[in-house]
Every structure is written in structure tokens, then in C-alpha cells.
Amino acid sequence: MLSRVQEMLSRNRGCFFIAVANLTQRRLRLIVALAGTAVPIVLLMMQMAFLSGARIQVTQFYDLFDFDLAIISSDYQFLIESGEMDRVRLTQAAALPEVAETFAIRIASNDWTNLETGRQSTTLTFGLDEAPDFLRDPLLREGMASLRTDRAVLVDEYSAGDFGSLADGTTAGLSGTDVDIAGRFRLGLFFYADGSTIVRNTDFARYERGDPLSIDIGLIRLNERADPAQIAARLAASMPADVRVLTRDALLAQERAFFISTKPIGIMLQISMWIAFLVGSVILLQVISTDIVNRLKEFATLKAMGFVPEFVFGVGLLEALILATGAFLIALVVAMIVLGIVEATTHLPAGITPLLALTTLVIVLVMSVLSAISVVRRIAKADPAELY
Amino acid sequence: MRWRDWLPLQHPPGIGVRLIAFNRLRLLAAFAGIGVAVAVMFVEFGLLMGILNSQSLMATLVRGELVVVNEARTNLHKWDSMNRIRLNQIAADPDVERVIPVYLGNMGLRDPATNSVRRILVVAFPSGELPFAIGDPDAVARALRSPNTVLFDRLSRPIYPDIVADGEAELNGLSYRVAGYVDLGPDIIHDGAIVMSDASWFQRNPNARPIMGVIRLAEGADTDAVRERLIAALPDDVSFFTPEELRQREFDFTLRSAPIGILFGIGMLAGLVIGSITCYQILFNEIVDRLKQYATLKAMGFSEVFLRGIIIEQALLLACGGFLGGLIFAWGSYIYIADRTALAVTLSVPSVLLIFFMAAGMSVVAALIALRRVVTADPAELY
Numbered sequence: 001m002l003s004r005v006q007e008m009l010s011r012n013r014g015c016f017f018i019a020v021a022n023l024t025q026r027r028l029r030l031i032v033a034l035a036g037t038a039v040p041i042v043l044l045m046m047q048m049a050f051l052s053g054a055r056i057q058v059t060q061f062y063d064l065f066d067f068d069l070a071i072i073s074s075d076y077q078f079l080i081e082s083g084e085m086d087r088v089r090l091t092q093a094a095a096l097p098e099v100a101e102t103f104a105i106r107i108a109s110n111d112w113t114n115l116e117t118g119r120q121s122t123t124l125t126f127g128l129d130e131a132p133d134f135l136r137d138p139l140l141r142e143g144m145a146s147l148r149t150d151r152a153v154l155v156d157e158y159s160a161g162d163f164g165s166l167a168d169g170t171t172a173g174l175s176g177t178d179v180d181i182a183g184r185f186r187l188g189l190f191f192y193a194d195g196s197t198i199v200r201n202t203d204f205a206r207y208e209r210g211d212p213l214s215i216d217i218g219l220i221r222l223n224e225r226a227d228p229a230q231i232a233a234r235l236a237a238s239m240p241a242d243v244r245v246l247t248r249d250a251l252l253a254q255e256r257a258f259f260i261s262t263k264p265i266g267i268m269l270q271i272s273m274w275i276a277f278l279v280g281s282v283i284l285l286q287v288i289s290t291d292i293v294n295r296l297k298e299f300a301t302l303k304a305m306g307f308v309p310e311f312v313f314g315v316g317l318l319e320a321l322i323l324a325t326g327a328f329l330i331a332l333v334v335a336m337i338v339l340g341i342v343e344a345t346t347h348l349p350a351g352i353t354p355l356l357a358l359t360t361l362v363i364v365l366v367m368s369v370l371s372a373i374s375v376v377r378r379i380a381k382a383d384p385a386e387l388y
Numbered sequence: 389m390r391w392r393d394w395l396p397l398q399h400p401p402g403i404g405v406r407l408i409a410f411n412r413l414r415l416l417a418a419f420a421g422i423g424v425a426v427a428v429m430f431v432e433f434g435l436l437m438g439i440l441n442s443q444s445l446m447a448t449l450v451r452g453e454l455v456v457v458n459e460a461r462t463n464l465h466k467w468d469s470m471n472r473i474r475l476n477q478i479a480a481d482p483d484v485e486r487v488i489p490v491y492l493g494n495m496g497l498r499d500p501a502t503n504s505v506r507r508i509l510v511v512a513f514p515s516g517e518l519p520f521a522i523g524d525p526d527a528v529a530r531a532l533r534s535p536n537t538v539l540f541d542r543l544s545r546p547i548y549p550d551i552v553a554d555g556e557a558e559l560n561g562l563s564y565r566v567a568g569y570v571d572l573g574p575d576i577i578h579d580g581a582i583v584m585s586d587a588s589w590f591q592r593n594p595n596a597r598p599i600m601g602v603i604r605l606a607e608g609a610d611t612d613a614v615r616e617r618l619i620a621a622l623p624d625d626v627s628f629f630t631p632e633e634l635r636q637r638e639f640d641f642t643l644r645s646a647p648i649g650i651l652f653g654i655g656m657l658a659g660l661v662i663g664s665i666t667c668y669q670i671l672f673n674e675i676v677d678r679l680k681q682y683a684t685l686k687a688m689g690f691s692e693v694f695l696r697g698i699i700i701e702q703a704l705l706l707a708c709g710g711f712l713g714g715l716i717f718a719w720g721s722y723i724y725i726a727d728r729t730a731l732a733v734t735l736s737v738p739s740v741l742l743i744f745f746m747a748a749g750m751s752v753v754a755a756l757i758a759l760r761r762v763v764t765a766d767p768a769e770l771y
Contacts (some may be wrong), residue, residue: 016638036665043658050651075496075505077547083505120468142442162462163621178430192577254596262547264442264576264729268435272655275431279424283662286421294676338654346647 007190015311019318033291037327038334040280040287045335045352045360047276050120051260051269053343053350058259058266059252060349061126066136067103068228069093069235069249071218071243076350078193078258080124082107082216085243093235093245098226103134103219110192114164114172119164121194125174130248134219143183145196150203155177158188158347159195175207188347207282225356229366281367289371295319298377312379317372324368328361407678418670422710423717426747430718430735433656433743434725438733439648442575444638445732449520449572450631451699452602453611456618457634459627460492461599463641464634467492467578470599474626474698478601478618483609489598490521491589495582498558499549505713506548508559508582511572512589512596521571522583531567532585537747538564543573544580545730557582560592575732603628640733660750668754671703675761682762695762703755713742714747 023030061079071093074095090102106127111120128144136140136194143154153174155166165174170181174197187196206214222231228247246273250295260266332352339350408415446464447455456478458468475487491512496505511520514765515532518525523539532540538559540551551557553568559582572581589596605614615628629637643649675682682695721737726733 036669039665040663041660046654046658074503077506081507118460120466122466136515221406221500264439264731267729268439268725269651271721272432272435272652275428276655276658279428279662282424283421283666287669290673294673342650342654344625346650348647372668 012314014319015314019315019322021321022295023322029144033323034327034330036287037284037323038331040283041331041360041364042335044280044363045331045356046339047273048356049350049352051337052274052353052356053348054259054266054269055256056349062252064137064140065134065219067134067219067222067248068222069232070246071220072246074244078255084214084216087213087215089239089243092239093220096151096235098223098231100221100223101131101133102355103129104201105217106204106213107216110175110207112163112195114162115172116164119162121160123197124189124193125207126196126198127201127202128198133221137185140185143185146182147200151179152182154183154185154198155181155286156187156196157184158186175284177206232242270372281363283362284367285371288323288368289375291323292320292372292375293378296378310378313376316375316379321365321367322371324364328364330355389400395479399568403698404705408702408705419709419713421666421670422663422706422747423713425659425666426711426743427717428659428662429656429743430714431721431745432652432659433739434722434733436476436652437739438729438731439576440639440642442573442637442731443509445573445575447631447635447638449522450602451519451521453605453630454603454615455629455631455634456601456603456626460627461504464638467599469599470626472597474622475598475601477622478603481617483606483614484603484604485537486517486604488513488517488602489586490519490600490602491586491596492599495559497548501549508548508579508649511583512586515585522572528570536588537567539568539570539583540566541572541581542569543571543730545574548580559658647769660746663747664750667703667706668758670706671699671755672761674702675699675758690761696759697753699759700752703751704748707751711744711747739750
């Protein structure tokens with residue numbers, strides 16, 4: 001038994017050495033094969049990163065906050081088209097003993113005026129209640145604490161260049177009123193406004209007239225032992241039909257689903273991802289199998305020398321796997337550089353996550369095994385005599 | 389003159405065709421490989437153009453010689469309105485026949501079935517003058533003449549309730565009569581639109597200011613001369629564009645606004661690279677398989693130009709076959725994408741030509757690289 005295992009191991013070592021030697025015999029050809037295999041992998045990684053970046057991006061706003069449940073208007077579609085509801089719904093929710101605290105968010109679309117150049121841009125103004133426990137993002141928490149005067153605002157660091165200087169103490173125009181920048185937060189609303197601003201809800205009315213008792217989104221924090229899903233159901237049952245109560249996860253899932261399946265950019269990114277997946281896999285299969293087929297002579301020689309077909313196939317499979325792994329590593333580096341540039345210019349969080357890298361690696365390995373199998377028939381048929 | 393005469397080919401016709409047709413299975417695989425690359429380029433290009441064209445849609449639909457907007461309105465999705473008096477100042481020019489004010493706004497359209505409200509774009513203008521090519525001018529004028537009547541954009545995304553002609557629609561809590569349809573089309577931001585007369589709009593917004601003015605000139609007037617006069621006569625808080633200039637400005641603005649150009653441009657580039665690699669591989673294999681024959685030809689004294697001609701011809705034939713396959717696939721996927729996104733994703737002659745030349749270009753480049761193998765082939769070595 002032991003001797004058989006030893007024999008297998010030594011044979012596999014032989015496989016490995018032959019595969020490596022065969023691959024590295026001609027440097028240029030190896031480089032071309034690696035590059036050719038890396039391109040579809042880069043494409044695959046980038047399209048997956050774009051889509052996952054967009055999925056992270058659409059819930060970025062909610063990720064600034066710490067909450068268990070959300071109350072939204074029945075007209076709610078997504079953050080930018082949230083609909084309005086009566087603030088009294090939050091008071092009603094607070095009556096439940098399991099509810100620890102409530103928090104109101106108001107949203108308005110305003111103009112931002114860069115007082116230095118006179119340029120106007122669109123901005124989304126968020127009004128927040130003063131309840132630091134709801135603020136998860138440390139930068140935002142620090143910013144809210146620094147809003148001391150009624151004309152102080154926080155501004156999105158990722159706002160468009162037309163906004164002008166975003167340094168503390170800069171005076172700008174918000175909805176025709178002079179405001180002072182007191183801090184910054186990071187959001188990036190990519191298509192919906194040039195930038196965004198955050199003010200205290202007590203100051204919100206200065207920028208947006210309208211019913212001061214109506215709010216756009218209500219957040220709820222529960223006592224520690226309460227079950228969010230159960231409380232959400234109880235609240236939903238006790239409220240009129242003009243609002244909906246969702247758990248945090250359900251809200252985020254709905255936000256993502258809306259963007260990916262209804263908004264054109266989301267649909268397009270998804271289509272691009274599927275195309276990259278299909279095309280990438282097919283090209284990968286083709287590139288790897290071509291490279292193996294091109295070494296048919298070597299395989300035929302091995303056969304002529306008397307090696308068993310399993311051994312020859314083992315060499316082919318190993319070559320495919322080594323090629324694929326090498327190309328994957330190259331692609332990983334290239335994709336990280338390109339995505340780093342994309343992230344820096346667009347603020348879309350399109351980095352390579354471990355999950356994404358792992359998914360790609362699995363696809364790459366599966367494709368290389370498949371291509372090795374598709375070549376095995378050619379190897380079996382390879383007649384040494386015919387090749388010379 | 390036949391197409392071959394345009395190319396520096398020395399070999400008789402038919403060799404390239406016979407060579408690539410020799411192995412049917414490989415030919416199909418080659419067509420498929422290049423077709424996939426062409427399809428990727430088409431789809432990514434279509435997505436990008438769909439976004440760019442949809443964003444500048446309003447400019448392309450303008451029925452007039454000039455458009456006036458607030459100087460601060462650097463793109464059509466910024467809603468800086470104008471002082472109304474500017475339109476009257478423009479109308480004072482003798483060569484200006486009419487200035488049509490356009491108002492934009494948002495309203496909530498209630499779905500009676502679910503009671504939910506969806507935001508919808510409102511486009512308002514004087515009932516007698518249609519500033520955009522979105523329907524029959526007489527029919528629109530007739531429909532909008534009666535107060536509180538709207539026309540629904542037939543191309544809106546299907547998130548709105550069923551709007552039937554001669555039915556009712558509840559907008560911001562008020563009931564309007566739906567007189568019929570127009571064809572406008574949504575963009576990235578707006579999901580749908582309704583059209584109403586400026587009188588109906590003023591009822592809701594007495595202080596509404598125009599966001600755009602469509603200028604129609606008298607017959608025979610020189611557009612550039614009128615524009616010069618208007619720029620000189622009016623303060624610089626307004627800008628003048630021809631519809632084409634406005635479209636181009638919007639197109640460029642959207643392309644430059646960071647994520648869109650990058651996200652879909654990279655996809656297209658990837659298609660091009662993949663196509664080149666596939667094509668190179670196919671041609672390289674083709675050459676390696678027939679190296680003996682090529683070397684024999686060389687030994688017989690045929691020139692390098694002769695051999696190059698054969699291989700470039702094969703590359704172009706492969707590109708044509710793959711292009712046709714990719715085109716058919718792209719045509720189907722455009723229909724699907726247009727249906728899903730409601731954006732203007734269409735195959736246009738320039739885009740088809742562009743992709744064709746890219747496909748042909750990448751094939752020839754791949755052929756030239758693969759050719760190096762033939763050039764270095766030494767006949768003596770092969771036997």
C-alpha cells in the first residue's frame with residue numbers, strides 16, 4: 001500500500017517536472033500564453049468588481065448609520081425618491097417598549113453655490129436628528145458634533161469639483177442662504193446629484209420649506225434582546241398603510257435590488273458582468289486548450305517513449321493548471337492597479353474583495369481542467385509517427 | 389475595380405478562401421471566437437451610447453434653430469431657470485419668429501391600484517407650439533388646449549400605472565385628463581414623463597420660470613448672424629446653442645462625468661483586446677499547421693509580400709465572418725437591453741462601421757504579428 005502511494009507520488013513529481021520544463025522551454029511563448037490567459041481574467045475581475053462596487057455604493061448612505069429597523073413611506077422607491085411621511089409615525093413606534101430610540105432623516109434637493117466662482121451645482125441635503133448613537137461612521141459622528149451654529153453644514157468630500165474649496169470655515173451658498181463648512185463626510189452619489197450636504201434637522205427648514213412635521217426616512221434602534229423581524233412585523237401591523245417597516249437587512253436588500261434590476265446603470269452593469277463571465281470563460285477555455293494542443297508533439301513523444309496515457313494526461317492537466325494559476329496572479333495584480341485608478345477617480349468602491357478573487361480563481365481552475373479534458377482526446381489520438 | 393485591386397495582393401484570388409475553408413470545424417470556431425469579441429464590443433459600445441444618447445435626448449428632439457438656456461446650466465440635468473424677460477428680449481429681434489418657453493418639473497403620479505406615488509418628469513410649454521419632435525404638432529396642440537389635460541410619454545419605464553387615453557391620472561393629488569400619448573423616452577435619471585400646457589403648469593406653479601427657450605427663426609435668416617446679435621444684445625446670464633451643439637455638449641459632459649465613460653469604455657477596450665488575442669491565436673495556429681506549405685512556397689521563390697497577402701486576406705475573411713455573427717448577436721441583445729432599460733440602445737450605421745473597422749483592424753494587426761512565424765521559417769529546417 002505504502003509503496004503504491006510512494007510510486008504515485010514519484011510519478012506525479014515526474015509529471016510536475018515535465019510540465020514545468022515543457023512550459024518554460026520557450027520563454028516568449030510562455031509569456032504570450034500567460035498574457036493571453038490573463039486578459040479574460042482581468043475582464044472578468046473588473047466587471048465583477050464594478051457590479052459589486054455599485055452594490056456597495058447604493059447602500060453607502062445607510063452604512064453611515066447604526067439601526068435595526070427603518071420606517072419608510074409607502075411611496076419609497078430608493079434613497080433619492082424616498083417619498084414623505086408624518087413624523088408622528090416615529091412617535092408611534094417609540095411607544096413600543098422594545099424600541100430604544102428613533103431617528104429622522106429628511107432629504108431635499110437644493111442648489112450649492114460656490115461663492116468664489118458663482119457656479120451653481122445640485123446638491124442633496126440630508127437633515128439628521130441629533131442622536132450620536134445612530135451615527136456609525138466616525139467621521140460623520142465627529143462632523144455632527146462640530147455643527148455648533150445654525151449655518152454650519154457638513155459637505156460630501158466626494159462632491160464635484162464645481163463645489164469649490166471644502167475646507168473648514170469656507171462660506172458657500174446652500175439654497176440661497178450663506179452656510180459655513182464645518183466638516184466633511186464621504187458618500188459620493190454618483191449619478192443623482194453633483195454632491196451632498198448634511199445639516200441638523202433643526203436647521204433643515206432654513207434650506208427647504210415644506211411641512212416641518214414630515215420626514216423622509218425613519219430609523220429605529222431596539223433594545224438589545226428584541227428580535228428585529230418580530231418587532232418589524234408588530235410595528236407594521238400597528239401602523240397605517242402609508243408607511244412600511246423594514247429590518248436593516250431588508251432595507252439594504254431592497255435598495256440593491258432596485259438599483260440592479262430597475263435603474264438602467266445597474267441593469268447595464270449586470271449585463272456587462274454576465275457577458276464578461278460568458279466570454280471570459282469561453283476565451284479562457286480556448287486560450288489554454290490551444291496552448292496545450294500546440295504542444296501535441298511533446299505529448300506524442302512522451303507516448304512514443306512508453307509513458308501511460310494517464311501520465312501524459314497528467315502532464316497536460318498540470319500544464320493547464322500552472323498556466324491558469326500564473327495568469328491568475330498576473331491578472332490579480334493588473335486588475336488591482338486598474339481598479340485602484342478607477343476607485344481614485346470615481347470613488348466607486350470597486351476594489352477586489354477576497355470573495356471576488358476566490359470566485360475568479362475557481363472559474364479559472366474549472367476552465368483549465370475543462371480545457372485539459374477537451375485536449376485529452378487529441379492526446380489519445382496523437383500518433384507519434386504522424387508528427388514527424 | 390474590384391476590392392482586391394485596392395490591396396497590395398500578388399496572389400491569385402481564392403487561395404485565402406480555400407485555405408480558411410479547408411477545415412470547416414476550425415473555420416466555425418474562428419468565426420465564433422471573433423464573433424464573440426465583436427459582440428462584446430457592440431454590447432459595451434451600445435450600453436455607453438445608449439446612456440449618452442438618452443442623456444442628450446431632449447436636445448436632439450428640439451424643433452427650432454437655436455436654444456437658449458441659463459448660462460449656469462452646464463448640463464441638461466441641471467435645472468437653472470431663466471429670467472422670463474430674456475425670452476421677450478430675444479423675441480424682439482426681427483429675424484426671430486417665435487421663442488417657445490419650456491418648463492420642467494417633477495410631480496407624483498399615483499397608481500390607483502396600489503396607491504403608491506411615483507415621481508414623473510413634467511414638460512410644459514404653450515399649447516399651440518410644440519418645441520420638441522415628440523408627436524404630431526396639431527394633435528398635441530388640440531389635446532393641450534383644454535385645461536388640466538396631460539399627454540403621457542408612451543416610452544416611460546413600466547413602473548407607472550397603466551395610463552389609458554381619455555382616462556384620468558392623479559398628479560400631486562389633483563386629477564388630470566389624459567388626452568393621449570407622446571414619444572419622448574426616459575434617461576438615466578428620469579423614468580418617465582408627462583406633457584402639459586404652460587397654462588396648466590402655471591396653475592400649480594404661478595412663479596415658474598422657463599428652463600429653456602426654443603427659438604424659431606424667420607425663413608432665410610442666418611442662424612450665426614442672429615446668434616451674434618442676440619449675444620451682443622443680451623446680458624451674459626444666458627447661453628445660445630444650436631440643437632446639435634447642445635447635444636454634443638451634453639454627450640461630452642456625460643462621457644466626462646467620471647463613472648460612465650470609464651465603466652463602459654473599459655468593457656469595450658477589453659472586447660478589442662480579446663478579439664485581437666483570439667484572432668492572433670487562430671491565425672498563428674493556421675500558420676503553424678501549414679508552415680511546411682508556406683515554407684515550400686518560400687523555397688519555390690514566392691516573395692514575402694505574396695505570403696503576407698495570403699495571410700492578411702485570411703485575416704480579413706475571418707474578420708468579416710466573425711463580424712456578421714457578432715452583428716446578429718448584438719442586434720438581438722440590443723433589443724433585449726432597450727427593452728430592459730428603456731434607453732435608446734440602437735444599431736446605427738456609424739456604430740456598425742466603427743465596430744467593423746475595429747474588428748478588421750485587430751485582425752490585420754493579429755495577422756501581422758502571426759506573420760513573423762512565416763518570415764522566419766527556414767525551408768531547409770522543415771525537412
